[in-house]
Amino acid sequence: MANVTFPFPFPEHLSALLPEILVAVLAMALLIVDLFVPKERKALTGYLSLATILVAGVALMQVADGTSVTAFYGFFTLDPFAVFSKLLILAGTAIAIIMSLDYIRSEENVGEYFVLMLFAMLGMMLLVSANNFVTMYLGIELMALSIYVLVGYQRDTLRSNEAALKYFILGSLSSGMLLYGITFFYGVTSSLDFKQIGEALAAAPSSEHTAVLLGLVFIIAGLAFKVSMAPFHMWTPDAYEGAPTPITAFMSAAPKVAGFVVFVRIVADALPALEHETVMILSGMAVLTMAVGNLAAIAQRNIKRMLAYSTIGHVGFVTLGLIAGSGSGYAGMLVYLAIYLFMGMGAFAVIVLMRREGIQGELLDDFAGLAKVRPGYALAMGLLLFSLAGIPFLGGFWAKYAVFIAAVQAGHVYLVIYALLFSVVGAFYYIRVVKYMYFDEARVPFDFSENRLMQATVALTAMAVVVLGIYPDPLMELCRQAVIGIG
Amino acid sequence: MGAAYLANEYAPIVIFLVIAVLMGAAPLVLTVLLAEQRPDAEKNSAYECGFEAFEDARLQIDVRFYLLAILFVVFDLESAFLFPWAIVLDDIGLFGFVEMMLFLFILVVGYAYAWKKGALQWE
Numbered sequence A: 001m002a003n004v005t006f007p008f009p010f011p012e013h014l015s016a017l018l019p020e021i022l023v024a025v026l027a028m029a030l031l032i033v034d035l036f037v038p039k040e041r042k043a044l045t046g047y048l049s050l051a052t053i054l055v056a057g058v059a060l061m062q063v064a065d066g067t068s069v070t071a072f073y074g075f076f077t078l079d080p081f082a083v084f085s086k087l088l089i090l091a092g093t094a095i096a097i098i099m100s101l102d103y104i105r106s107e108e109n110v111g112e113y114f115v116l117m118l119f120a121m122l123g124m125m126l127l128v129s130a131n132n133f134v135t136m137y138l139g140i141e142l143m144a145l146s147i148y149v150l151v152g153y154q155r156d157t158l159r160s161n162e163a164a165l166k167y168f169i170l171g172s173l174s175s176g177m178l179l180y181g182i183t184f185f186y187g188v189t190s191s192l193d194f195k196q197i198g199e200a201l202a203a204a205p206s207s208e209h210t211a212v213l214l215g216l217v218f219i220i221a222g223l224a225f226k227v228s229m230a231p232f233h234m235w236t237p238d239a240y241e242g243a244p245t246p247i248t249a250f251m252s253a254a255p256k257v258a259g260f261v262v263f264v265r266i267v268a269d270a271l272p273a274l275e276h277e278t279v280m281i282l283s284g285m286a287v288l289t290m291a292v293g294n295l296a297a298i299a300q301r302n303i304k305r306m307l308a309y310s311t312i313g314h315v316g317f318v319t320l321g322l323i324a325g326s327g328s329g330y331a332g333m334l335v336y337l338a339i340y341l342f343m344g345m346g347a348f349a350v351i352v353l354m355r356r357e358g359i360q361g362e363l364l365d366d367f368a369g370l371a372k373v374r375p376g377y378a379l380a381m382g383l384l385l386f387s388l389a390g391i392p393f394l395g396g397f398w399a400k401y402a403v404f405i406a407a408v409q410a411g412h413v414y415l416v417i418y419a420l421l422f423s424v425v426g427a428f429y430y431i432r433v434v435k436y437m438y439f440d441e442a443r444v445p446f447d448f449s450e451n452r453l454m455q456a457t458v459a460l461t462a463m464a465v466v467v468l469g470i471y472p473d474p475l476m477e478l479c480r481q482a483v484i485g486i487g
Numbered sequence B: 001m002g003a004a005y006l007a008n009e010y011a012p013i014v015i016f017l018v019i020a021v022l023m024g025a026a027p028l029v030l031t032v033l034l035a036e037q038r039p040d041a042e043k044n045s046a047y048e049c050g051f052e053a054f055e056d057a058r059l060q061i062d063v064r065f066y067l068l069a070i071l072f073v074v075f076d077l078e079s080a081f082l083f084p085w086a087i088v089l090d091d092i093g094l095f096g097f098v099e100m101m102l103f104l105f106i107l108v109v110g111y112a113y114a115w116k117k118g119a120l121q122w123e
Helices: A014-035 A043-063 A080-103 A110-128 A133-151 A158-189 A194-203 A210-226 A235-242 A245-270 A272-298 A303-324 A326-353 A375-389 A395-409 A413-439 A452-470 A473-482 B002-034 B063-087 B089-116
Strands: A069-071 A076-078
Touching: A014 A043, A014 A069, A014 A076, A014 A110, A014 B089, A043 A080, A043 A110, A076 A080, A080 A110, A080 A245, A080 A326, A080 A452, A080 A473, A110 A133, A110 A245, A133 A158, A133 A245, A158 A194, A158 A210, A158 A235, A194 A245, A194 A272, A210 A245, A210 A272, A235 A245, A235 A303, A245 A272, A245 A303, A245 A326, A272 A303, A272 A413, A303 A326, A303 A395, A303 A413, A326 A375, A326 A395, A326 A452, A326 A473, A375 A395, A375 A413, A375 A452, A395 A413, A395 A452, A395 A473, B063 B089
Parallel strands: none
Antiparallel strands: A069 A076
């Protein structure tokens, strides 16, 4: 910690926080404005929150100049890594809000819903800019508390309540573990700053790392919960199934980006001295995560649950990038997270579009015969699912390619062979849905939401997957640029 | 660092935990061991100023109290922040003042929202 002088000077480089400040102020203003919006015009709040995201994006591009800036007494960092992941988070939140416009029209307290999404987004933006444990914890809690409420948003649905309660209780437990782990690091190094912790640990002989090792285990457990890495994934299927589908899509993409980014910062800045132990723990968890995600997904009949396990499987693949470390590993993670954001959210958007008697098409059977009724939706869903399975040459293939190559370069050949095996297992349950859509007769009548913005979103995500599959180089180059200076 | 650090820094906490458990358990154990025990039906029954107990202590509490309690906690914490802030205000200067005003402003937004939503209305 820097020397503290009184009275405090005003914080330096405050402009680096401009996007966050704008989101905070506009979200609060929106909360008040929404009180005066008549009930039948609540979609206005949704459009205003989209405008807020746009404003934040423009502000972000204004303050981002390709350099690394530390602001607020060294508690906040804005580097290309943070800027890129913030753009992903903004995009993910915007897609989730578009999905919600129709979905929650009939519900109460619509204004709260959108504002809570903005607050969750603000938490994630803080999280990816965290360069010490205090900012990290602040970001995690702001994100998690908002999402707990959003999961339980359908107050009259038992399933939604159950999901929110489970998520909340397990989430609080994991936050406790995280804090407990942080105390060990602070106790040993008297610092909360990632880089300073890294320096203090590097200076100490490795025989004296016992206490830190204990802290390391707790911190990894706490973070693994947030990104649903096995064996801390138990909440994921229940929370995903019970949450409103747009929130499920939101949870499967944006918080994973934020969680992995802060994971990278901790591993790269604070833990180089403990690299051997970190890699060992993470490898074990990656092996377990890939197996749990891909095997359990096969047994699911509910597509939201299936995609929940599929998310867990993908988290296992992303972890390979974290294990590989160094520039190419972290760049591979960013590529993976960026492509997953589009294909995962696109698949959820198709689910939101399929509605039957007011209930969302959630069972695999509901997709039977979709290709005959709505060939466009079936084609988009098919492309997204093939991409999730990692079929060349779609976006998902390059995502896997980027992390696998990095892991091979770092010498984890067996881990990559294992991951390849489970990608093949994963392909089975994705392609099964395609089979239902194209080769089975419709068993239930369809009913579709005809929201133009939604249809455009589905079309755009499917197109993104195809374009990135044919021409992935710009994205890969962008990610390589973003991680320069990390690790 | 390391094992020595664990022993030095955390030993008082372990000792504290042991003493706390002992202090809690001692009265319970000692009464069983030392006191003369001659229970009968009357002695074992619950009493309420001599009357028979006429209802269960576990009542359903109106959910509206819960809302008030949550709002109370927020402002309780606010005052917990305000006291130390007021004492060191000279040292932290204008920046400290502005920070607290921002904090209060955010609280006021939440309060205004709750008020307009009717969270403070009993009926």
